[in-house]
Amino acid sequence: MISYEELLNLYPRAYGGSNLPLPGKSVGKVRDGYPLPGGKRLIVTTDRLSAFDRILAKVPYKGQVLNQLSAWWFKQTEALIPNHLISVPDPNAALVADAKPLLVEVVVRGFISGVTTTALWYRYELGERQIYGYTFPEGLHKNQALPEPIITPTTKGMAGAHDERLTCAEVVSKGLLEASLWEQVQAAALAVFKRGQELALKAGLVLVDTKYEFGRTPDGRLLLIDEVHTPDSSRFWKADTYESRFATGQEPENFDKEFVRLAYAGQGYRGEGDIPSMPDSLWATASKRYITIYEMLTGKAFSPGIYPVEPRLLENLRKAKII
Numbered sequence: 001m002i003s004y005e006e007l008l009n010l011y012p013r014a015y016g017g018s019n020l021p022l023p024g025k026s027v028g029k030v031r032d033g034y035p036l037p038g039g040k041r042l043i044v045t046t047d048r049l050s051a052f053d054r055i056l057a058k059v060p061y062k063g064q065v066l067n068q069l070s071a072w073w074f075k076q077t078e079a080l081i082p083n084h085l086i087s088v089p090d091p092n093a094a095l096v097a098d099a100k101p102l103l104v105e106v107v108v109r110g111f112i113s114g115v116t117t118t119a120l121w122y123r124y125e126l127g128e129r130q131i132y133g134y135t136f137p138e139g140l141h142k143n144q145a146l147p148e149p150i151i152t153p154t155t156k157g158m159a160g161a162h163d164e165r166l167t168c169a170e171v172v173s174k175g176l177l178e179a180s181l182w183e184q185v186q187a188a189a190l191a192v193f194k195r196g197q198e199l200a201l202k203a204g205l206v207l208v209d210t211k212y213e214f215g216r217t218p219d220g221r222l223l224l225i226d227e228v229h230t231p232d233s234s235r236f237w238k239a240d241t242y243e244s245r246f247a248t249g250q251e252p253e254n255f256d257k258e259f260v261r262l263a264y265a266g267q268g269y270r271g272e273g274d275i276p277s278m279p280d281s282l283w284a285t286a287s288k289r290y291i292t293i294y295e296m297l298t299g300k301a302f303s304p305g306i307y308p309v310e311p312r313l314l315e316n317l318r319k320a321k322i323i
């Protein structure tokens with residue numbers, strides 16, 4: 001495992017953003033995208049860490065972990081739903097089929113939990129029993145498994161905007177998707193989530209909830225796009241301690257980036273106003289955690305890519321004849 005000292009040395013070179021000689025760059029919170037000829041797209045995953053819809057810091061190797069972990073999950077789930085991935089020309093980049101993202105983000109939840117205003121537990125604790133169009137019984141406990149995973153869609157917020165909660169029925173009634181396509185999306189999301197929970201459990205992790213994005217190619221094919229079951233898009237708990245901690249009313253052991261959110265929330269920061277700078281110990285712990293999750297889930301040793309990222313990436317893109 002990479003040492004704390006190595007990470008500190010690397011920090012000034014953490015990958016904050018790309019500047020490739022390609023037209024049409026789009027910049028997301030974590031990824032830069034470049035449209036390519038022939039209906040393709042290059043997605044470059046940077047080391048930016050976002051929470052509360054803000055960029056809080058750069059985390060060495062985070063981009064590589066997200067890119068390679070998503071690629072692994074795409075492979076594990078390709079029999080359930082086709083996905084956008086064509087190849088991985090560099091540890092931080094993916095060549096994908098360019099798709100038109102659907103206007104809904106598909107959140108799947110296996111547990112009643114969470115602290116943000118959109119979380120099930122937050123609403124339940126307020127006394128709501130109709131949440132996202134589902135009826136919840138009395139007597140549920142925080143962090144309890146739901147009888148079946150449920151889909152709680154949100155609108156795909158434009159840059160800077162927060163996502164809005166929707167019910168499954170509203171996805172169709174608000175005209176965001178046709179009913180038949182939405183049926184297809186829901187079935188795919190639940191199947192991928194189920195597979196995700198099974199594989200996570202084998203790796204000692206509970207896949208608690210996640211967010212999927214789907215897109216459509218110009219010829220109308222539905223694809224799973226963006227990222228899958230990464231610590232950015234998903235929450236994981238340690239499986240071996242979940243039951244005993246739940247039984248005694250303790251919080252599960254988080255194993256995702258929730259600790260970063262909690263550290264900021266503890267300082268009173270929830271996404272508004274000036275962003276407090278992140279202490280070294282926090283981003284370094286994040287870096288190690290991303291790598292550990294990659295290794296646990298894939299069962300493979302993480303092979304750190306060379307820094308700085310951009311010259312290496314350029315060379316790999318030339319080799320792959322992408323630029």
Ligand SMILES: Nc1ncnc2c1ncn2[C@@H]1O[C@H](COP(=O)(O)OP(=O)(O)O)[C@@H](O)[C@H]1O
Pocket residue numbers: 027028029030031032033041043084096097098099100101213215225226227
């Ligand atoms: N295959 C694809 N075709 C087109 N757009 C995609 C594809 N996969 C992902 N995207 C988009 O690329 C962006 C990824 O960057 P990211 O930093 O994750 O963005 P965001 O800030 O929206 O989370 C997202 O807007 C996502 O919808």
Ligand SMILES: [Mg+2]
Pocket residue numbers: 028029030226
């Ligand atoms: Mg994203």
